[in-house]
Amino acid sequence: MKALLGECQSGIYIGSMHKARIKQDRIAVIGYGSQGRAMGLNLKDSGYVVAIALPPKSKSRRLAKKDGFKSVGTISQIVKEADIICFAFPDYLHGRVYDRDIRNNLKKNATLLFLHGFSVHFGFVKLPKSSDVILMAPHAPGLMVREKFLGDRSLSAFYAIAQNRSGNAANKALHLAAAIGFKKRNLVKTTFELETIGDLFGEQAVLCGGLASLIKNGFEVLIENGVPAVNAYLEVAYQLDQIIALIKKFGINGMFDRISVAAQLGSIGTGPYVVDRSVKKRMQQKLKEIVSGNFARELNSLSKSHVKSLKHKTRLLSNRQFEQAVRKFNITISKG
Numbered sequence: 001m002k003a004l005l006g007e008c009q010s011g012i013y014i015g016s017m018h019k020a021r022i023k024q025d026r027i028a029v030i031g032y033g034s035q036g037r038a039m040g041l042n043l044k045d046s047g048y049v050v051a052i053a054l055p056p057k058s059k060s061r062r063l064a065k066k067d068g069f070k071s072v073g074t075i076s077q078i079v080k081e082a083d084i085i086c087f088a089f090p091d092y093l094h095g096r097v098y099d100r101d102i103r104n105n106l107k108k109n110a111t112l113l114f115l116h117g118f119s120v121h122f123g124f125v126k127l128p129k130s131s132d133v134i135l136m137a138p139h140a141p142g143l144m145v146r147e148k149f150l151g152d153r154s155l156s157a158f159y160a161i162a163q164n165r166s167g168n169a170a171n172k173a174l175h176l177a178a179a180i181g182f183k184k185r186n187l188v189k190t191t192f193e194l195e196t197i198g199d200l201f202g203e204q205a206v207l208c209g210g211l212a213s214l215i216k217n218g219f220e221v222l223i224e225n226g227v228p229a230v231n232a233y234l235e236v237a238y239q240l241d242q243i244i245a246l247i248k249k250f251g252i253n254g255m256f257d258r259i260s261v262a263a264q265l266g267s268i269g270t271g272p273y274v275v276d277r278s279v280k281k282r283m284q285q286k287l288k289e290i291v292s293g294n295f296a297r298e299l300n301s302l303s304k305s306h307v308k309s310l311k312h313k314t315r316l317l318s319n320r321q322f323e324q325a326v327r328k329f330n331i332t333i334s335k336g
């Protein structure tokens, strides 16, 4: 079957770091949530002049001021003075906010820095011709990006250039990466397209949606057959981080080499039976919907009330007894 996606020379970035300093550039971080706070604080601590841009009634303004940012203003005010604009607010709002508050206030040659390729790849943000456009997508939530920076340890991130109008976009990207806390050896080169499609598919089919369904089903089978809820939670979810740690270090083969013979034998018969080829077929279907832009259009048309209702709908992906078991076990172990 023909590949759905364009090609990219994949691999860890190993280019040499340009010496030019760009710290005098003023950076507007739009949004002060998970990634915005980490980006703002890390860039500021690395010596950049950072201003935080938020809607007039934003709840996040107080936190940004409390964290020591002197310049906290509206998006149109802050963008006018910025050399680099970091899109650190929800992807489904990028197009609307760009058209209303960013496009007409952009300095000529301002660099656009995205943390996800979504709004550029699907064309919701129409790129200005004179800008460099960079992607720096962390492989972790903002809190970890900040923690690793403070602990002087590096995380990995995807990195891509959509437009290189200055001829210097790659160097800018590397300087920004270093200032955010991503070491050069931990940058994985990609394209906006591959990052967007891979990220959406990964979180929907495997990491978040797929995993939640697998855990929920496993949990329900155990409790419906008499296993107490806390025990079932411990069996199907609690130990996942240890299995993932093994997979991350040694691969799936290495994980199997390090588990019991019973787990090995049982996995051979049960794994591909429970998660069979029909699952892969449905994954292929979901990937097509992502690539076609159907999912992107749905996401991009969300209203505030839709977003609020999502919280309610995601509750259906878990099980009340599972959530109670998590709380109960956490209380038990917190007592030592």
Ligand SMILES: NC(=O)c1ccc[n+]([C@@H]2O[C@H](COP(=O)([O-])OP(=O)(O)OC[C@H]3O[C@@H](n4cnc5c(N)ncnc54)[C@H](OP(=O)(O)O)[C@@H]3O)[C@@H](O)[C@H]2O)c1
Residues within 6 Å of the ligand: 030, 031, 032, 033, 034, 035, 036, 053, 054, 055, 057, 058, 059, 060, 061, 087, 088, 089, 090, 091, 093, 097, 114, 115, 116, 137, 138, 139, 140, 141, 142
């Ligand atoms: N979170 C992650 O783990 C993660 C990982 C990798 C990449 N990313 C990418 O990082 C970017 C930011 O994601 P995030 O998870 O950090 O977002 P987020 O936490 O949901 O962003 C919330 C922030 O955006 C502000 N905001 C809300 N509406 C806004 C508007 N119309 N204009 C400007 N700011 C607005 C919020 O202000 P209020 O407090 O007033 O609502 C809040 O400060 C996205 O591109 C995302 O894909 C995220």
